[in-house]
Amino acid sequence: MVRPQHGGEVWEHSPHLIDFSCNLNPFGPPEETIKIILENMNYIINYPDDQCTHLKSTLSDHLDVPLRNIIVGCGSTELIKAFAEAFVKQNDHVIVCSPTYDEYAFYCQFMGGIVDRVPLREDKEFFLEAESLFELVDGSTRAVFLCNPNNPTSRFESKNKILEVVEECENKSVMVFIDEAFIDFLREGKSNSCVSEVQNHDNLFVSRSLTKIFSIPGVRVGYGVGGEEIIKYMDKARLSWNVGILEQALACGLIGDCHSYLERTVRFVETEKRRMYEKLSCIGGYQPVRPDANFIFVKIKELGVNSTDFKNIMLTHGFLIRDCSSFGEAFSNYIRIAIKKSEQNAGLLEKLKAVSEEILSSGRKKFEAPEKSISKC
Ligand SMILES: Cc1ncc(COP(=O)(O)O)c(C=O)c1O
Incomplete structure (x- = not known):
């Protein structure tokens, strides 16, 4: 590996x-970024709030999702890792597209998982062929990872198509991880996001990144929403104090105010x-x-x-x-x-x-x- x-x-x-x-x-970062960081510098003498209480409540208002469905991470990368650690065990199969962001396969393999790949074909403009994905799903499949829009192809799938996958997987007790790291860059992103669906589908987890849209990759903060049980397990897999004081303050300041x-x-x-x-x-x-x-x-x-x-x-x-x-x-x-x-x-x-x-x-x-x-x- x-x-x-x-x-x-x-x-x-x-x-x-x-x-x-x-x-x-x-x-580049929104104007208020430096001000928020400077205003919070004095607090770095403390450990951060391990529960990210204020940030979760800001996210809850912003997304209209209950607190119990939200987790915050050291970038959305930590959430990919925490998901694999919480749910993928030796010889579990997971399905990822090819090509797609490499981290899903990496952390699943790290946990002993076996990665099955569904090709995104050039002659289909790199759109996902849901049927090809369904053919790979069987009793050994633990999770499906989809990146929407997909990195590196830049292809965006409609919410209906993603939900078709979520529902098919739900019927087969397979979890679905949707990575929406780039969705905020699209006008149709908000109406096609699956964030609003996590209370309807227990098998669904959606990760979001703040680092791309606010151009702050050097500040490590991202979040995810999912079914209550999923969040409970992932919360055990994350690192204690995973989100620093400056990260929490900056995320609170930028979300909903930009x-x-x-x-x-x-x-x-x-x-x-x-x-x-x-x-x-x-x-x-x-x-x-x-x-x-x-x-x-x-x-x-x-x-x-x-x-x-x-x-x-x-x-x-x-x-x-x-x-x-x-x-x-x-x-x-x-x-x-x-x-x-x-x-x-x-x-x-x-x-x-x-x-x-x-x-x-x-x-x-x-x-x-x-x-x-x-x-x-
Ligand atoms: C598709 C995708 N998801 C997640 C990430 C990780 O972003 P971050 O950990 O900065 O939130 C990246 C970074 O390149 C990415 O391309």
């Missing part, structure tokens, strides 16, 4: 690098992702997948270089993009790029065009990708 790979590894590179590998809010920031984000991402997709489609060598979320999955097979070499080429030009080969062999010709500010996106498009022209004109065979070189950035 190897630890999952992620984008955002800026620490390894030049500070001038523009990071398109991490899918964060292009506007309406115009969120609206501005959704409006911007909506326009910019369409613009980026159209422009990218016109550059030779790139086949972007129509994006639903704030990032674009791009096939680069026509360039004749694999995504690891391509990432290294882009690094020499000062751009960090996500090499998708870690999502599996079949994706070693795919990259993922975030939607950032318009000027940054324009800069990336210009460089992608120049790089593809250089690669295609130098001939696929003759072209040699540089060794991974950080100092050149």
Whole structure:
């Protein structure tokens, strides 16, 4: 087992690098972020509230979900781990899509689980084929993990389709984990979220991240909602004092108080992702997948270089993009790029065009990708 790979590894590179590998809010953290952190600095001499009482009550009001259905984590990542620790035991089968966020499979395997993969097919625009998933469900299946919108494909499934899976699984006593880390970036996200369904389906758990939408990944806080029994077990699996004082204060301050920031984000991402997709489609060598979320999955097979070499080429030009080969062999010709500010996106498009022209004109065979070189950035 190897630890999952992620984008955002800026620490390894030049500070001038523009990071398109991490899918964060292009506007950066909301204005009030620093003020809230400074106002709460004096309290770090105490342990944090282990029960996250105030934050849970803020979430309960914001989501209209009872307190007993809410858990808070050190990022939504802790909740993926806690779910696996609470429910997956040796030889239990779990179903995950391919490609999808790697952490579900990783933590389930860590608990001794066996991962069955349901392929998301290019010729189906990477939409989930529920029937293929149902064929994998049997008496040994413990849980199904779905990421909506899905990382890295950027594909968003309707609530009806997700509920179809939840209901089928409920009939077979299989749990369903829905990761909605990127849902706030979509206009149709709120009406399609499964958060409001946790009281109707005992087998359902929904995780949400605050770090993407508020662009605060260095502050570790996320939350999840689920059936009361699920939350009880997961609460035992989480770390004591898992959410720090600054994290709790910041989450309380930002949730429910950022309406115009969120609206501005959704409006911007909506326009910019369409613009980026159209422009990218016109550059030779790139086949972007129509994006639903704030990032674009791009096939680069026509360039004749694999995504690891391509990432290294882009690094020499000062751009960090996500090499998708870690999502599996079949994706070693795919990259993922975030939607950032318009000027940054324009800069990336210009460089992608120049790089593809250089690669295609130098001939696929003759072209040699540089060794991974950080100092050149
Ligand atoms: C789909 C998905 N879910 C969850 C996470 C974890 O987010 P966090 O732990 O910062 O809430 C990520 C991070 O990249 C992600 O891509």
